[in-house]
Amino acid sequence: xxxxxxxxxxxxxxxxxxxxxxxxxxxxxxxxxxxxxxxxxxxxxxxxxxxxxxxxxxxxxxxxxxxxxxxxxxxxxxxxxxxxxxxxxxxxxxxxxxxxxxxxxxxxxxxxxxxxxxxxxxxxxxxxxxxxxxxxxxxxxxxxxxxxxxxxxxxxxxxxxxxxxxxxxxxxxxxxxxxxxxxxxxxxxxxxxxxxxxxxxxxxxxxxxxxxxxxxxxxxxxxxxxxxxxxxxxxxxxxxxxxxxxxxxxxxxxxxxxxxxxxxxxxxxxxxxxxxxxxxxxxxxxxxxxxxxxxxxxxxxxxxxxxxxxxxxxxxxxxxxxxxxxxxxxxxxxxxx
Amino acid sequence: xxxxxxxxxxxxxxxxxxxxxxxxxxxxxxxxxxxxxxxxxxxxxxxxxxxxxxxxxxxxxxxxxxxxxxxxxxxxxxxxxxxxxxxxxxxxxxxxxxxxxxxxxxxxxxxxxxxxxxxxxxxxxxxxxxxxxxxxxxxxxxxxxxxxxxxxxxxxxxxxxxxxxxxxxxxxxxxxxxxxxxxxxxxxxxxxxxxxxxxxxxxxxxxxxxxxxxxxxxxxxxxxxxxxxxxxxxxxxxxxxxxxxxxxxxxxxxxxxxxxxxxxxxxxxxxxxxxxxxxxxxxxxxxxxxxxxxxxxxxxxxxxxxxxxxxxxxxxxxxxxxxxxxxxxxxxxxxxx
Ligand SMILES: CC(C)[C@H](C(=O)O)[C@@H](O)C(=O)O
Ligand SMILES: CC(C)[C@H](C(=O)O)[C@@H](O)C(=O)O
Numbered sequence: 317x318x319x320x321x322x323x324x325x326x327x328x329x330x331x332x333x334x335x336x337x338x339x340x341x342x343x344x345x346x347x348x349x350x351x352x353x354x355x356x357x358x359x360x361x362x363x364x365x366x367x368x369x370x371x372x373x374x375x376x377x378x379x380x381x382x383x384x385x386x387x388x389x390x391x392x393x394x395x396x397x398x399x400x401x402x403x404x405x406x407x408x409x410x411x412x413x414x415x416x417x418x419x420x421x422x423x424x425x426x427x428x429x430x431x432x433x434x435x436x437x438x439x440x441x442x443x444x445x446x447x448x449x450x451x452x453x454x455x456x457x458x459x460x461x462x463x464x465x466x467x468x469x470x471x472x473x474x475x476x477x478x479x480x481x482x483x484x485x486x487x488x489x490x491x492x493x494x495x496x497x498x499x500x501x502x503x504x505x506x507x508x509x510x511x512x513x514x515x516x517x518x519x520x521x522x523x524x525x526x527x528x529x530x531x532x533x534x535x536x537x538x539x540x541x542x543x544x545x546x547x548x549x550x551x552x553x554x555x556x557x558x559x560x561x562x563x564x565x566x567x568x569x570x571x572x573x574x575x576x577x578x579x580x581x582x583x584x585x586x587x588x589x590x591x592x593x594x595x596x597x598x599x600x601x602x603x604x605x606x607x608x609x610x611x612x613x614x615x616x617x618x619x620x621x622x623x624x625x626x627x628x629x630x631x632x633x634x635x636x637x638x639x640x641x642x643x644x645x646x647x648x649x650x651x652x653x
Numbered sequence: 654x655x656x657x658x659x660x661x662x663x664x665x666x667x668x669x670x671x672x673x674x675x676x677x678x679x680x681x682x683x684x685x686x687x688x689x690x691x692x693x694x695x696x697x698x699x700x701x702x703x704x705x706x707x708x709x710x711x712x713x714x715x716x717x718x719x720x721x722x723x724x725x726x727x728x729x730x731x732x733x734x735x736x737x738x739x740x741x742x743x744x745x746x747x748x749x750x751x752x753x754x755x756x757x758x759x760x761x762x763x764x765x766x767x768x769x770x771x772x773x774x775x776x777x778x779x780x781x782x783x784x785x786x787x788x789x790x791x792x793x794x795x796x797x798x799x800x801x802x803x804x805x806x807x808x809x810x811x812x813x814x815x816x817x818x819x820x821x822x823x824x825x826x827x828x829x830x831x832x833x834x835x836x837x838x839x840x841x842x843x844x845x846x847x848x849x850x851x852x853x854x855x856x857x858x859x860x861x862x863x864x865x866x867x868x869x870x871x872x873x874x875x876x877x878x879x880x881x882x883x884x885x886x887x888x889x890x891x892x893x894x895x896x897x898x899x900x901x902x903x904x905x906x907x908x909x910x911x912x913x914x915x916x917x918x919x920x921x922x923x924x925x926x927x928x929x930x931x932x933x934x935x936x937x938x939x940x941x942x943x944x945x946x947x948x949x950x951x952x953x954x955x956x957x958x959x960x961x962x963x964x965x966x967x968x969x970x971x972x973x974x975x976x977x978x979x980x981x982x983x984x985x986x987x988x989x990x
Contacts, residue, residue, distance in 0.1 A: 392823055393823035393824045397824065421758075437791065437821075437824060437825055438824055440826075442825065442826065442827035442828050443827065444827060444831070447795070448794055448795035448796065449792070449793075449794050449795070450792070450794070450827050450828035450830075450831040450832075451790055451791065451828070452790070452791040452793075452825055452827065452828040453788055453789075453790065453791075454774065454788065454790070454791060455786070455787070455788060456787045457785055457787070458785040459785065484875070484878075486727070486730035487734065487774065487775055488774055488777075488779060488789055489730070490779030490780065490781060490787050491779055491787040491789040493787075494781070494787040516879060517878050517879050517882040517883075518882065520857060520879050520882060520883050521882045521885075521886045524861055524883065524886060524887065525886060538821070538824075541854050542854050542879060544854075545854040545855065545857060546854075546858050546861065546883075548858075549858045549861060550861065574855075
């Protein structure tokens with residue numbers, strides 16, 4: 317498996333370092349073949365090369381199987397949108413769940429946000445009309461709505477079989493109307509799955525009020541962005557939430573959280589989201605190429621994280637502990653066996 | 654003061670009835686001249702006249718001073734956008750605070766969301782390109798950004814002197830960039846006010862994590878919509894949150910919550926948001942025409958609500974009580990003296 321690593325900015329290098337250590341430990345234990353290549357992208361790359369995703373790296377990224385990406389600073393918008401849209405990583409899959417030993421605003425939550433990753437205002441088609449008027453285009457297509465719906469419903473089959481469509485079709489009658497109607501159309505092929513719908517403002521509120529009721533959420537790009545931060549916070553910490561950006565032939569794995577410049581370089585960042593991103597990457601690859609070793613390794617990494625959190629002896633400060641990034645990482649590797 | 658009343662759908666007629674009773678009691682006590690006219694708008698109007706805001710009522714609404722509007726059902730998008738944009742009610746002011754006796758996710762919150770009310774995707778300029786592609790325009794202008802900023806900063810002067818700009822300029826560099834830069838430009842005229850900025854995804858999270866830190870939030874239309882629901886929930890209940898849609902010569906007052914069809918007609922809806930909307934209406938009018946009687950009446954209504962909530966003997970079921978809408982309303986009128 318060819319993995320391109322983008323360390324990112326702020327705490328990025330520290331937590332990416334942890335994640336790679338765990339990845340290497342899992343590779344040894346499960347006999348995986350992992351080929352790592354590092355490329356620069358983000359604020360540093362922008363300063364050095366004048367491009368947040370330097371074009372010299374594009375072919376390297378293009379020929380990889382997966383991208384393992386740390387958080388990026390100011391230039392995050394440019395980096396993630398370029399990678400997501402550039403490689404058509406159309407499904408942004410963002411799980412949110414409680415972990416044993418981690419205090420949360422709400423307990424008993426286990427949901428997945430399936431966020432369309434290539435359209436909406438993220439097409440970045442914006443124009444100034446003179447000096448005083450700005451226009452941005454929001455794009456919604458039937459094709460992208462169909463394929464993200466299939467991802468959501470296929471996930472729901474292996475879960476609690478409930479899909480919530482989140483939109484704002486009371487205002488965006490045409491564009492969110494197209495999204496909603498397309499989801500409902502595709503849903504007919506999944507008769508065993510219950511479907512309901514909510515407006516984004518109500519969904520954000522329910523994400524705090526009763527997040528336990530959500531199973532799979534399917535939504536457009538910006539609503540998914542907003543929902544995933546709050547879902548991560550409500551279930552414990554934004555420091556725990558991994559995400560997968562999945563296309564038909566490539567995928568990118570990254571934490572939901574940002575570069576956290578305030579604690580960068582101190583060695584106390586929580587690497588959990590980044591390590592869980594490795595777990596998701598291994599499972600995704602194993603399923604894609606039909607190699608159970610990778611699936612097992614992915615599950616083992618996730619379980620090791622869950623155990624380390626649950627025992628709670630090596631927690632980082634954001635979770636109320638006083639362990640350093642390295643100590644938590646070693647604990648995870650120890651649990652990996 | 655000429656007030657047009659729109660009862661709305663679902664629980665609308667019940668809670669509007671309460672609010673009007675309180676308004677009449679305040680008018681008697683404070684010697685106010687209130688001229689009420691009822692017009693139909695919403696789902697019922699749509700069924701009856703084929704228009705959610707029937708054009709026959711437009712001149713009546715146009716010649717009023719203020720609109721007191723209940724929640725509307727399915728056609729809410731059409732109704733509110735038509736009224737807000739049609740009468741250029743450009744500042745949507747949405748306070749969120751704790752009330753004594755009301756259990757909340759977070760305590761010690763006192764913030765105001767100042768939401769631009771005429772632009773963003775609410776211009777409803779949407780187009781199908783063929784059958785499979787939808788485009789929506791998002792509009793941001795310097796002029797609208799300037800005037801909403803002045804509203805926000807003028808409010809901040811009488812408060813904790815802190816304004817948070819909420820945007821997503823890391824993705825919407827041009828349109829949210831224009832909004833952000835315009836706010837910062839206007840802010841130079843208010844040297845005593847501290848300004849910071851946040852991305853909408855982070856702001857929604859912080860609305861749960863540490864809402865106490867917010868004083869005044871200034872933001873574009875859709876972000877304001879999303880933030881105000883969650884702010885209302887976090888401070889107690891969406892059943893408590895009033896809002897004002899203010900223009901240069903007219904204003905509309907309405908609850909943040911929706912029509913709540915599930916409890917409609919049962920006489921148990923919480924009329925607080927609607928009664929507090931009356932309080933805001935009276936104060937706004939008093940300040941506009943320079944008549945202290947109205948300001949005092951508005952404050953008296955608000956205080957009566959706060960007392961009724963604080964004593965907690967006549968709470969509606971949503972707040973854990975078993976009083977009916979009418980009983981709570983009478984309690985408020987009693988406190989009014
Ligand atoms: C950094 C930003 C552009 C990005 C987004 O909006 O998608 C981030 O918030 C995320 O959710 O991955
Ligand atoms: C009903 C809906 C169109 C409206 C809005 O989005 O503005 C509502 O959610 C609100 O916040 O007043």
